[in-house]
Amino acid sequence: EAGVAQSPRYKIIEKRQSVAFWCNPISGHATLYWYQQILGQGPKLLIQFQNNGVVDDSQLPKDRFSAERLKGVDSTLKIQPAKLEDSAVYLCASSPDNSGNTIYFGEGSWLTVV
């Protein structure tokens, strides 16, 4: 079974530039998550989708971050304009349902803002 796929794996951009990350969840998984993991910290949930609807985006900095899952399958996370403090690993995860009992993580997209 293929896992959660993310791209690009690594990205370096200058502050105020924009960046987009893509995630393809495990086939058939209805729930998709984006987490932000800053160096030295645990992952923090940015947004949760159930199919193509947003369940929780309370911790998403909406002035600069956006995410979509238009067809209820893959998803993109965009940052515009980026700030230095956005340097982090962006982890995508998926789950077969919204019970939260089994969540599978991708390998992450590493962002450095200089």
Added chain:
Amino acid sequence: AQSVTQPDIHITVSEGASLELRCNYSYGATPYLFWYVQSPGQGLQLLLKYFSGDTLVQGIKGFEAEFKRSQSSFNLRKPSVHWSDAAEYFCAVGFQKLVFGTGTRLLVSP
């Protein structure tokens, strides 16, 4: 507020020695409890999880964890550590969304 505390930032264990990583949580009710491992440059891999029932749960790679309701703890253990266990370990709690601790970095000495 929901929170997870992993009091040890770093732990060094000799290869072959036993290991215990601590995790305490604060939550409104007994949540689902998880331990994940993250190797450098990799994503998170689930080691084990607790939902209900037997408070001692077995996971992959020889790990186990014990849920203690009275102490709001979910400590991870392994009887004999291997050099390949060196990684970052995260405790997480929650239902639909997970709240993670800050992690414990395990170093294994020869």
